[in-house]
Amino acid sequence: MRPVTDGAAFIGGFVAAEGTFVCSGEPPRFRFAVALGALDGQTCEALLGFFGVGGLTRSARRKPEYDDEVIFAVQSLRDHLAVTIPFMDEHLPESHKRQQYVVWRAALLEYWEHHAKRVRACTVEGCGEPRRAHGVCRQHLYARHGV
Secondary structure, eight states: OOOOOOHHHHHHHHHHHHEEEEEETTTTEEEEEEEEEGGGHHHHHHHHHHHOOOEEEEEOOSSTTSOOEEEEEEOOHHHIIIIIHHHHHHHSOSSHHHHHHHHHHHHHHHHHHHTOOOOOBOSSTTOOSBOOGGGSOHHHHHHHTTO
């Protein structure tokens, strides 16, 4: 067996073993996470550094026989679209975890396209300010109403 020399391939395989892709709640929240015992917390820190998005959560053991826990998690829809999905599409190996990921990704993309609340730009040509009422920004709204 050859050693893995590509960091991205290693992380893809590690996620296949230890990662989770969860969609829960209403409205749905999409979460990619890796949870490890506190002794392996540096691995979660390395994942945070590698991906450049997400965060770490440290928690005490839930039962005496358990270990303390460190969780690396990404929950932002924009971070999933910009980082998680492109990485997993390219580097997550064929596995049961990839099958779970494909279902999770489809649900996330469906939600993003049809249900997610997003700030949209003013409809006045050349204006990039966020929309408020009637599809225009505050400045154009006030201009219409003589304020």
